[in-house]
Amino acid sequence: MNDNKHSEYSELLDFINQCPVGLVKSNKAGDIELLNAFGSQILFPLSIYSSCDLSNIKTILNYFDAQLVKQIDSFEPSFGPICEEHRFELRPSDSASLQFYSISINKISESVFQYVLKDITAIVRKEQELQELIEASAMQAGKLEMSVGLLHDVGNAVTSFGTEVAKLKNSLEWRELADLDKLLNLFSSHESGLDQSMGPGKGKAVQKYMHALKNSLAKKNSLLQEGANKLYENTSHIQDVLNIQRHYVKDKVKNKRELISLFSVVEDAIAIQAGVILKRNIELIKDFSPKLPRIEGDHTRLIQVVINILKNSAEAFDSISHQDQRYIKITLRALEQEGLLLLQVSDNAVGFDPEKATELFEKGQTSKQTGTGFGLYNCKQIIDSHHGEISISSEGIDKGATLRIKLPYK
Amino acid sequence: MELKLEQQDLFQALEALDNDAYDELDFGLIKMDRKGHILAYNKWEAQLAANNQEAVIGKNFFTQIAPCTNNFMVSEKYGLFQGQLDETMDYVFTYRIKPTPVRLRLLAHESSNNQYLAVQLKS
Numbered sequence: 330m331n332d333n334k335h336s337e338y339s340e341l342l343d344f345i346n347q348c349p350v351g352l353v354k355s356n357k358a359g360d361i362e363l364l365n366a367f368g369s370q371i372l373f374p375l376s377i378y379s380s381c382d383l384s385n386i387k388t389i390l391n392y393f394d395a396q397l398v399k400q401i402d403s404f405e406p407s408f409g410p411i412c413e414e415h416r417f418e419l420r421p422s423d424s425a426s427l428q429f430y431s432i433s434i435n436k437i438s439e440s441v442f443q444y445v446l447k448d449i450t451a452i453v454r455k456e457q458e459l460q461e462l463i464e465a466s467a468m469q470a471g472k473l474e475m476s477v478g479l480l481h482d483v484g485n486a487v488t489s490f491g492t493e494v495a496k497l498k499n500s501l502e503w504r505e506l507a508d509l510d511k512l513l514n515l516f517s518s519h520e521s522g523l524d525q526s527m528g529p530g531k532g533k534a535v536q537k538y539m540h541a542l543k544n545s546l547a548k549k550n551s552l553l554q555e556g557a558n559k560l561y562e563n564t565s566h567i568q569d570v571l572n573i574q575r576h577y578v579k580d581k582v583k584n585k586r587e588l589i590s591l592f593s594v595v596e597d598a599i600a601i602q603a604g605v606i607l608k609r610n611i612e613l614i615k616d617f618s619p620k621l622p623r624i625e626g627d628h629t630r631l632i633q634v635v636i637n638i639l640k641n642s643a644e645a646f647d648s649i650s651h652q653d654q655r656y657i658k659i660t661l662r663a664l665e666q667e668g669l670l671l672l673q674v675s676d677n678a679v680g681f682d683p684e685k686a687t688e689l690f691e692k693g694q695t696s697k698q699t700g701t702g703f704g705l706y707n708c709k710q711i712i713d714s715h716h717g718e719i720s721i722s723s724e725g726i727d728k729g730a731t732l733r734i735k736l737p738y739k
Numbered sequence: 740m741e742l743k744l745e746q747q748d749l750f751q752a753l754e755a756l757d758n759d760a761y762d763e764l765d766f767g768l769i770k771m772d773r774k775g776h777i778l779a780y781n782k783w784e785a786q787l788a789a790n791n792q793e794a795v796i797g798k799n800f801f802t803q804i805a806p807c808t809n810n811f812m813v814s815e816k817y818g819l820f821q822g823q824l825d826e827t828m829d830y831v832f833t834y835r836i837k838p839t840p841v842r843l844r845l846l847a848h849e850s851s852n853n854q855y856l857a858v859q860l861k862s
Binding site: 339342345346347349352361363364365366367368369370371372373374376377382383384421425428 | 808
């Protein structure tokens with residue numbers, strides 16, 4: 330070999346020697362014929378721990394991964410990759426941390442096998458750190474899911490509790506007290522007749538007794554009403570607190586969806602808002618189609634929407650100028666061709682400027698003098714999350730308003 | 740004076756010698772600073788590794804010249820020793836990418852900024 334060639338050869342050898350992966354050439358039996366510096370850097374410690382000298386790579390590998398050696402021996406093609414980036418590990422001592430290696434084996438011919446070794450300890454550590462991070466965030470997500478589930482379940486329970494409280498509250502409007510008054514008036518005008526049939530002075534005594542009875546009942550009724558009102562207020566407060574928490578976790582987890590009846594959603598909302606409606610002497614007209622299909626959704630959040638809409642409608646009567654019979658008409662039917670359920674709430678209350686219809690769904694927008702403007706915005710968020718549509722229209726001030734919600738049932 | 744790889748007090752003996760004396764040794768010798776930079780590289784080692792004696796001066800032995808020693812068996816022992824390091828072991832170098840069995844002696848002492856690696860071919 331002349332000097333030039335010799336120098337090139339040296340350079341090539343040096344290049345291979347310094348290659349930053351371990352390169353090993355062996356024969357079929359595994360006897361090491363060539364080994365670069367990194368190959369030795371990796372293999373030598375392995376040979377020590379497998380208690381054999383650094384002469385046969387299969388003997389060394391057999392200590393760490395006998396299966397891999399079987400794979401080499403059973404490889405039938407005359408050439409090709411036997412394994413790629415196969416991993417194995419070594420613990421240098423009890424106190425030392427694990428070292429990780431990867432090996433790729435390539436059969437070049439029947440008598441030439443090429444091994445590429447890498448020390449992947451740093452990479453594996455990073456992977457482990459990443460895995461720990463993933464597990465930690467999964468645990469975090471699990472906790473979040475649990476809180477969301479809890480909020481949802483407690484929310485549902487509180488909603489049905491609220492419905493019962495509202496029913497109780499409404500049932501405490503005792504008309505019998507007024508009837509008792511009428512009876513008392515009747516007795517008062519027939520006092521002498523009572524005296525005749527029952528004995529002198531008895532007419533007065535009966536009236537006195539009935540009067541005391543009525544007062545006692547009225548007192549009890551008022552106490553019960555007071556109690557029911559407090560219960561109602563506290564339930565509303567609990568619902569408000571839960572709603573705040575729900576909004577906090579709203580975007581973090583997909584909401585739980587189940588098959589629900591929009592009919593029962595609307596009935597529950599009416600029960601809760603009945604007081605607000607009756608108080609204003611508003612006639613509630615229900616136009617519900619029977620046997621409506623169920624929809625996939627969140628019962629509690631949809632109730633919030635309907636409650637909000639009924640409340641808006643009822644409060645819209647507070648600033649009307651006309652004297653017509655007040656009404657809120659609720660329509661519930663299926664739009665079969667479109668696969669949608671339509672919930673429509675219309676009233677003959679104050680209405681609004683038609684040009685402002687779309688603005689009303691924006692955060693902070695309101696047509697009410699004392700509104701926060703979050704009601705309709707939140708309704709839209711909830712309906713959007715159910716893949717539905719919500720719209721509101723009015724022909725103008727004092728001409729009433731109509732709100733429409735469409736929710737898919739297929 | 741003829742030094743042997745296995746002899747006692749090899750560290751002190753090497754500290755007393757100069758580069759010319761290192762070239763007379765019948766084993767390979769690499770003298771480094773505490774960080775592994777080569778201070779002297781004797782003739783025996785240069786011939787076996789086919790390296791130019793002057794060209795390697797100042798380079799890092801473990802990472803640039805002999806990466807085959809850059810593991811917890813050799814380089815890390817220099818990095819972690821306390822008091823003194825004097826350890827003899829059988830190893831395999833890759834001179835011209837041929838696996839070559841050698842005996843190594845790793846030497847360092849807290850009193851000096853020099854550390855040594857002595858290399859002998861295993862017969």
